[in-house]
Amino acid sequence: AQSVTQLDSHVSVSEGTPVLLRCNYSSSYSPSLFWYVQHPNKGLQLLLKYTSAATLVKGINGFEAEFKKSETSFHLTKPSAHMSDAAEYFCVVSDRGNNNDMRFGAGTRLTVKP
Amino acid sequence: DAGVTQSPTHLIKTRGQQVTLRCSPKSGHDTVSWYQQALGQGPQFIFQYYEEEERQRGNFPDRFSGHQFPNYSSELNVNALLLGDSALYLCASSLAGSNQPQHFGDGTRLSIL
Numbered sequence: 001a002q003s004v005t006q007l008d009s010h011v012s013v014s015e016g017t018p019v020l021l022r023c024n025y026s027s028s029y030s031p032s033l034f035w036y037v038q039h040p041n042k043g044l045q046l047l048l049k050y051t052s053a054a055t056l057v058k059g060i061n062g063f064e065a066e067f068k069k070s071e072t073s074f075h076l077t078k079p080s081a082h083m084s085d086a087a088e089y090f091c092v093v094s095d096r097g098n099n100n101d102m103r104f105g106a107g108t109r110l111t112v113k114p
Numbered sequence: 115d116a117g118v119t120q121s122p123t124h125l126i127k128t129r130g131q132q133v134t135l136r137c138s139p140k141s142g143h144d145t146v147s148w149y150q151q152a153l154g155q156g157p158q159f160i161f162q163y164y165e166e167e168e169r170q171r172g173n174f175p176d177r178f179s180g181h182q183f184p185n186y187s188s189e190l191n192v193n194a195l196l197l198g199d200s201a202l203y204l205c206a207s208s209l210a211g212s213n214q215p216q217h218f219g220d221g222t223r224l225s226i227l
Contacts (some may be wrong), residue, residue: 043204043218090156100171104156
């Protein structure tokens with residue numbers, strides 16, 4: 001079965017500095033990979049998805065992620081953090097041979113300092 | 115175009131009671147999935163409905179059951195509530211297909227006293 005490990009439970013950056021949120025995955029099939037963001041007391045919003053096209057995926061709000069099969073990683077980056085980026089971020093893997101069964105990581109809380 | 119809507123937004127129950135949560139999918143979506151998100155954790159997959167049938171199920175007991183209606187809306191039922199069932203319950207909808215992203219509602223916060 002597929003699984004995801006988010007390597008940092010909490011990341012703190014200063015406004016205007018780069019963001020790196022790390023994710024490693026395990027999958028028996030060719031995976032689809034997603035990053036979602038969750039603001040307090042809200043549902044999850046899709047940031048970006050990888051589904052076997054280009055390995056560098058661009059998402060909303062300036063975020064992007066690179067699929068590296070050799071490293072089984074799908075790290076999320078942003079060149080310059082904004083205060084509004086403070087939220088919980090979830091990396092998600094879905095085995096394409098497994099009917100859209102999505103497995104979430106434990107989440108990374110991003111704090112942005114002024 | 116309404117997104118995924120869930121009701122109620124908050125609910126308080128006592129141990130042993132039963133609860134029903136409701137979800138209307140995003141327009142055009144035919145697949146509904148339910149997740150349980152305990153405080154400080156990532157969402158855990160409960161089950162998925164497509165064509166009014168449970169297509170896949172996570173590691174949850176039979177106390178958790180569901181239903182999908184012909185208009186694709188869905189209900190999650192939980193019987194014999196336990197304190198540990200306190201969580202945010204999220205509904206997500208998508209189009210059938212193995213790489214379609216899921217769109218989430220804002221969830222129902224269930225508190226068990």
